[in-house]
Amino acid sequence: MQSTNIGHYLAHGVTTMRRDDPVLYEILEREHERQRNTLSLVASCGGTDPSVMAAAGASIVNVTAEGYPGNRYHAGCTYVDQAERLAIERARKVFGAAYVNVQPHCASFANHTVMQAVLRPGEAILGLALDQGGHLTHGAPANLSGRLFRSHTYGLDSKGLIDYGQLREQAREHRPRLIVCGTTSYTRTIDFERIRGIADEVGAFVLADITHIAGLVAAGLHPSSIDAAHFTTTCTFKQLFGPRGALIMMGRDAATVSDDGKRSLSERIQSAVFPLMQGSPEVHTIAAKARAMGRLLEPGFRELALRIRANADALAAAMAARDYQVVGGGTDNHIVLFRVRSSINGLVAQAALESCGILVNKNKIPGDLRGAQVASGVRLGTNTAALRGMQAPEMALAAELIDEVLRHTGVGAGGEALLPEPVRAEVSAAVHALCQRFPLPYDGAIDQAH
Numbered sequence: 001m002q003s004t005n006i007g008h009y010l011a012h013g014v015t016t017m018r019r020d021d022p023v024l025y026e027i028l029e030r031e032h033e034r035q036r037n038t039l040s041l042v043a044s045c046g047g048t049d050p051s052v053m054a055a056a057g058a059s060i061v062n063v064t065a066e067g068y069p070g071n072r073y074h075a076g077c078t079y080v081d082q083a084e085r086l087a088i089e090r091a092r093k094v095f096g097a098a099y100v101n102v103q104p105h106c107a108s109f110a111n112h113t114v115m116q117a118v119l120r121p122g123e124a125i126l127g128l129a130l131d132q133g134g135h136l137t138h139g140a141p142a143n144l145s146g147r148l149f150r151s152h153t154y155g156l157d158s159k160g161l162i163d164y165g166q167l168r169e170q171a172r173e174h175r176p177r178l179i180v181c182g183t184t185s186y187t188r189t190i191d192f193e194r195i196r197g198i199a200d201e202v203g204a205f206v207l208a209d210i211t212h213i214a215g216l217v218a219a220g221l222h223p224s225s226i227d228a229a230h231f232t233t234t235c236t237f238k239q240l241f242g243p244r245g246a247l248i249m250m251g252r253d254a255a256t257v258s259d260d261g262k263r264s265l266s267e268r269i270q271s272a273v274f275p276l277m278q279g280s281p282e283v284h285t286i287a288a289k290a291r292a293m294g295r296l297l298e299p300g301f302r303e304l305a306l307r308i309r310a311n312a313d314a315l316a317a318a319m320a321a322r323d324y325q326v327v328g329g330g331t332d333n334h335i336v337l338f339r340v341r342s343s344i345n346g347l348v349a350q351a352a353l354e355s356c357g358i359l360v361n362k363n364k365i366p367g368d369l370r371g372a373q374v375a376s377g378v379r380l381g382t383n384t385a386a387l388r389g390m391q392a393p394e395m396a397l398a399a400e401l402i403d404e405v406l407r408h409t410g411v412g413a414g415g416e417a418l419l420p421e422p423v424r425a426e427v428s429a430a431v432h433a434l435c436q437r438f439p440l441p442y443d444g445a446i447d448q449a450h
């Protein structure tokens with residue numbers, strides 16, 4: 001076997017794209033430069049390893065493989081079956097799951113799929129409100145989940161913690177068939193067992209969407225939802241550092257027979273992914289998921305996860321030391337959420353920081369009077385910084401730079417961010433130097449190889 005088949009194929013693709021499609025090639029090159037030279041503190045970003053990208057770029061993409069391993073609708077699926085079985089086996093090991101489906105195209109689809117598997121249109125669901133950190137697919141009115149089902153919400157208390165009392169009240173009042181937990185901006189530990197207890201009281205299923213914290217769950221740094229919830233979903237590209245795509249997982253309820261009296265809950269998920277919701281799987285993405293799961297099983301991943309956590313603690317402490325109000329009083333995961341000074345808003349803060357190469361996102365905070373498009377808070381996350389090898393001193397520097405920018409930011413007549421040019425130039429230079437000192441891991445590897 002020639003071990004360089006895919007290497008030739010990929011290298012040839014890059015060479016011919018550069019020659020035949022310089023416009024697109026230039027866009028992709030510039031995007032890479034942008035990633036290299038900016039400090040990404042966007043909590044929903046990770047960083048995909050080149051070996052994962054290589055798997056996603058392999059010629060396995062040419063296989064159409066409707067169905068599941070051993071039961072496909074087309075010939076030629078020997079290796080696709082092997083790749084899918086490998087992805088499943090590794091994901092089961094990573095998360096300690098009894099059942100894993102690796103075919104969902106994204107976490108949004110994964111959530112819809114779980115709902116389609118166990119709910120009928122018009123039944124009640126209960127999810128964290130969108131403006132409290134819930135996801136669109138947890139029942140927001142703008143999303144199909146909010147249109148197909150009678151959607152009720154719970155929220156956070158004044159300290160920014162999940163209001164389990166309210167969750168229970170809502171559950172007892174509305175008797176939902178499904179309770180959804182998991183959030184996009186929550187900084188504290190989610191008590192999955194407690195939510196399951198409430199669900200059992202009212203006869204509801206629990207869907208834990210652990211997209212944001214999946215890496216910490218995999219590393220044992222956040223309690224697992226796998227056995228506590230009936231269903232766990234996660235995307236694979238945020239904290240799992242894999243390709244864009246998702247997983248649906250189950251633990252102790254995988255074999256539980258559901259109320260049709262025939263099929264187990266995992267069998268219902270299996271047929272809900274295909275043929276109910278999806279057609280042929282993205283087999284190249286499944287190969288890339290297998291590679292990503294392989295990396296999660298390597299010892300280096302736990303170190304990365306520990307660094308993600310330590311960096312978040314350092315960042316939260318440094319922001320608090322600079323008199324920013326940190327929501328929840330700190331963090332148990334990779335997210336730091338803070339309130340901006342009252343003279344500016346989240347949108348302006350995000351724009352001012354981006355003009356200096358610091359990438360964040362505006363975010364609503366508990367009790368926020370501003371809408372989500374403007375917001376009074378900023379959300380930070382440490383996944384990418386930790387991937388670059390940054391540690392506590394760099395997080396202190398990041399906080400210093402953020403503060404330097406925000407202290408000098410004003411709001412123009414048209415609502416735009418105003419930042420004095422000398423401050424912009426000084427902070428930009430510091431960000432650039434920091435990025436040079438902590439290159440993306442693969443850039444470092446390539447430099448060393450030369």
Ligand SMILES: *Cc1c(COP(=O)(O)O)cnc(C)c1O
Binds near residue numbers: 183
């Ligand atoms: C990002 C996110 C999603 C959406 O994932 P996609 O794969 O982009 O559909 C779903 N749920 C949560 C909690 C998220 O943070």
